[in-house]
Amino acid sequence: MKENGRKMLELSQQVLQKVSFDPRLFRKELVKAARWVRGKDQLLLKAWCLATFGHTYKDVIQEVFQHSLRS
Numbered sequence: 789m790k791e792n793g794r795k796m797l798e799l800s801q802q803v804l805q806k807v808s809f810d811p812r813l814f815r816k817e818l819v820k821a822a823r824w825v826r827g828k829d830q831l832l833l834k835a836w837c838l839a840t841f842g843h844t845y846k847d848v849i850q851e852v853f854q855h856s857l858r859s
Contacts, residue, residue, distance in 0.1 A: 797829045822856035
């Protein structure tokens, strides 16, 4: 099961890199990714997003993970 979580994390990272040119698409895919990955992988995804896209989408990333980490 842990391997599936890691694969979802890697897939989410690939998708986010491909859609990062469009703020609306980025937000949509980030919401999906935050639902797919759980636990430690969700924290890793958040850290990776902030490191990779924080200069452009910091507010979006924080908002999406604020809601998803509560659920």
